[in-house]
Amino acid sequence: MANNAKPAVMIVDDEDMVITSIRAFLRLETEYQIYGFTLPEEAAQFLETHPLEVVVSDYLMPKMNGLDLLAKAKLCQPEAARVLLTGHADKQSAIHAINDVGLYQYLEKPWDNQQLLLVIQSAIERTTLLRSLKEKIAALDTAHSSLKDIQAKLLRAFL
Amino acid sequence: MIDQPAQTGGPPRDAGAPSPDPRQVSELYRMAAVGRLTASVIHEINTPIGSIRSNNEVLVRSLETLVRLLREAIEKGTPPTQKAIEILETLSSLGSVDKIACERISAVIRGLKTFVRVNEDQIRKTDLNALLKDTLKLAGCEYRRRIQLVEEYGELPEVECFPHLLNQVFLNLLVNAGQAIEGEGTVTVRTRTEDGWAQVSISDTGKGILPEHRDRIFKAGFTTKPVGEGTGLGLAITREIVVDTHRGSITFDSEAGVGTTFHVRIPILHPRKRI
Numbered sequence: 001m002a003n004n005a006k007p008a009v010m011i012v013d014d015e016d017m018v019i020t021s022i023r024a025f026l027r028l029e030t031e032y033q034i035y036g037f038t039l040p041e042e043a044a045q046f047l048e049t050h051p052l053e054v055v056v057s058d059y060l061m062p063k064m065n066g067l068d069l070l071a072k073a074k075l076c077q078p079e080a081a082r083v084l085l086t087g088h089a090d091k092q093s094a095i096h097a098i099n100d101v102g103l104y105q106y107l108e109k110p111w112d113n114q115q116l117l118l119v120i121q122s123a124i125e126r127t128t129l130l131r132s133l134k135e136k137i138a139a140l141d142t143a144h145s146s147l148k149d150i151q152a153k154l155l156r157a158f159l
Numbered sequence: 160m161i162d163q164p165a166q167t168g169g170p171p172r173d174a175g176a177p178s179p180d181p182r183q184v185s186e187l188y189r190m191a192a193v194g195r196l197t198a199s200v201i202h203e204i205n206t207p208i209g210s211i212r213s214n215n216e217v218l219v220r221s222l223e224t225l226v227r228l229l230r231e232a233i234e235k236g237t238p239p240t241q242k243a244i245e246i247l248e249t250l251s252s253l254g255s256v257d258k259i260a261c262e263r264i265s266a267v268i269r270g271l272k273t274f275v276r277v278n279e280d281q282i283r284k285t286d287l288n289a290l291l292k293d294t295l296k297l298a299g300c301e302y303r304r305r306i307q308l309v310e311e312y313g314e315l316p317e318v319e320c321f322p323h324l325l326n327q328v329f330l331n332l333l334v335n336a337g338q339a340i341e342g343e344g345t346v347t348v349r350t351r352t353e354d355g356w357a358q359v360s361i362s363d364t365g366k367g368i369l370p371e372h373r374d375r376i377f378k379a380g381f382t383t384k385p386v387g388e389g390t391g392l393g394l395a396i397t398r399e400i401v402v403d404t405h406r407g408s409i410t411f412d413s414e415a416g417v418g419t420t421f422h423v424r425i426p427i428l429h430p431r432k433r434i
């Protein structure tokens with residue numbers, strides 16, 4: 001996210017009604033840029049080219065389930081927070097999600113809007129922090145290697 | 160209770176175990192079948208409920224905002240802002256979402272209701288096409304969008320039968336059809352009449368029944384499903400309901416890798432009445 005850009009949130013659910021409802025709610029409460037997808041494979045493609053702050057995905061979907069999608073998100077954009085929003089109260093998939101996909105939050109349907117908003121807000125904060133940390137580490141790396149260069153030059157000059 | 164014919168050629172049972180009352184077994188199995196569907200039914204209902212709940216909250220807050228915008232407009236003597244129109248548009252879209260959501264919930268409940276109707280011991284004249292549609296609503300929870308459903312209903316006269324039992328037969332065959340399909344596929348339901356019989360055919364594009372299993376699938380205790388998923392009772396009870404209780408027939412065609420079709424034939428007039 002550029003400093004002045006709106007945070008981007010992706011909502012993936014094969015049910016159009018879920019996307020419509022969440023979108024209406026977030027529009028009312030926030031200034032987020034919302035990307036809704038009913039087809040997980042399209043969402044997966046979008047992930048490759050568009051940096052996002054949060055990915056919220058349903059679990060049971062045709063062709064590609066939510067965990068596969070979130071695994072893909074982890075691969076493309078490791079810093080983007082991954083949230084599973086599922087009506088399928090299945091402990092096994094929850095455990096799998098937390099362990100293998102590095103889930104940020106596991107939410108169950110029917111969801112609570114305020115809770116969803118809190119989760120998305122803190123997820124955005126976390127992603128932003130992670131990204132700026134990554135930038136700072138990269139800057140430190142550059143500084144470190146240029147220092148090394150200078151050191152080498154100095155050594156060469158004096159020896 | 161159900162008119163039980165002599166048990167000649169009835170389902171084989173464990174020789175050592177005492178024979179339980181077949182009606183009780185059938186009833187327990189019926190409840191277990193609904194139980195197994197519960198997870199999918201919960202999912203099917205939770206999604207629209209989540210939407211309605213969220214929409215309700217948005218509605219309340221939007222109305223507060225609208226009131227504020229309109230008050231401001233009146234105080235300033237200017238027309239309401241564009242924002243007010245946007246809110247109204249959102250609200251009207253949420254209204255149609257709520258309608259769809261309620262219809263979805265009702266359809267699932269209707270399916271459950273016909274299924275768990277308390278044991279009726281009377282033969283009823285039944286519209287099998289309507290009964291199938293309700294059963295499909297339940298099986299559809301399990302299919303989700305993994306499986307495409309094709310419905311080809313022929314014209315059927317009302318059939319004299321025990322509707323809750325045939326419901327069980329169809330649900331059983333539909334769930335089996337879904338389980339036979341790995342990944343995506345199609346389940347086709349066809350109905351037609353022929354010489355005093357109503358025929359319901361349920362086809363899947365699944366893995367097919369292995370030739371060596373074909374003469375055992377209607378036997379109690381036979382299953383190829385993993386423990387916890389299959390009881391080995393489903394097809395035995397299905398056969399019993401169709402053949403013993405309704406004096407009908409059940410047959411199947413199956414080809415490995417192509418799929419399986421079960422044909423259930425029920426006499427339109429229950430034989431008991433013709434005596």
